[in-house]
Amino acid sequence: MSYIRDVLNEEHDGSAVHLRGWVYRTRSSGKLSFIVLRDSTGIIQLLASTRKLQDDKYREISSLTIESSLEVMGILRKDDRAPTGYEVEIEDFKLYQRNENYPITKDQGEEFLLDNRHLWVRSREFTAMMKVRSTVFKAFADFYFKHGYYEVHTPFMVSTAAEGGSTLFKVPFFDEEVYLTQSSQFYLETMIFSLENVFTIAPSFRAEKSRTWRHLTEYWHGEVEAAWLHNEDMMQVEEQMIEYIVQEVVKNNTEELNALGRDVEFLKRIKAPFRRIRYADLIKMTESWGLGMKYGDDLGADEERAIMVHFDQPIFVTHYPSKLKTFYHMPDPDNPDEILCHDMLAPEGYGEIVGGGERISDLNLLEKRMEDYGLNKDNYYWYLDLRRYGSVPHSGFGLGLDRLVLWILHLDNIKEAIPYPRTIRRTKP
């Protein structure tokens, strides 16, 4: 038994092969039928003819429906007329299931494909996306293992919010209520005091009624927290990480990138270091681009898009005014109205993929900031304890892994970057 990819070569020309998979296309020409077989590795054209098959067997295989499952034995031959250059003339086959009509046909609407995502995941296009996504997640973890980080796991059911209270999903929990996590950050912070450098890959949940091309209510979050690192140190880690992930995709998924029409040469040029631009300087730059922004404005989707068409590498935007970010960010000692944080914006108009920065390590300052934000300190007793016992400077970030896949593949909508997108109006399939 072989995979299709492994027999598509000169070495197997003329030899007997044994393949299994699903019917991708069928074409019949009277007493000659072509079946394109698909497996996880690729496609190959099968030839069925009455030369090799009895009439009843020929009738059975020449009338196969799309996505029927089967196993075939035959002789492989090089043939330029076949879609992938080789063809197998069927000598015998075993049918696992002859399908009813497959719901997905050549005319496909967006909503229909979302309703039938459980079948659409078989498409060559989606298969290619999932292979790249697999590389991205593996490369993220590998990068940190190579740099001495530990992978840790944090609870998904939590009792305190990382950001604000309004965007949490409530879940019944025996006689109480808990929330689905929005971020693992606070738990990661607890672990730097033993492991020093930690990361996790976990879903985050946001009950925001977002309807945009780059928001999901459930998304995959790659998060890192490291002791002793300052804002600039963390940015150096991140730019190396992004370069590593992108180059791993280039190295391992050239075929998929080509199948999806992604410009591989562009991705090859993604290299650290990335430019750092202070928020205040970025606002000045936007004046010459006519964006009409003033100091204190947040970067919206339209602004990010308009800014990022001017860059062909990711950039860091640093030193945001503190009122634009949440309470735990470290104020800049040289200018306490700005914070030691950074967002990484992806080029080609894709915008924010990472948000991170240095955390406040001083207890009094953190308590004051929480008061300013109207938070109940009792709920955060354990987070505050980290600043009571052996507090150290530390930094971290959160990476939207689905957004990273979205950018790397130059897709139009984040729903194309995840098998089962969860949005405000979709929980099925």
Added chain:
RNA sequence: GCCGCCGUAGCUUAGUUGGUAGAGCACUCGGCUGUUAACCGAGCGGUCGUAGGUUCAAAUCCUACCAGCGGCGCCA
């Protein structure tokens, strides 16, 4: 939370000023020994999202409801 849009056959859709629905694909049957989302011929397939209203007459006009899509804000 705000703004906009759509719903006609299994899928993709046409339907003019209101006059009882037309096509392509899929499927079934027939034809074809080199097809490339094959092609040719025939057939099957519709409470026009639901409910109400206006009218001699509603897919078309009005109201409500249901379902979904796109964009903004928020963020990753």
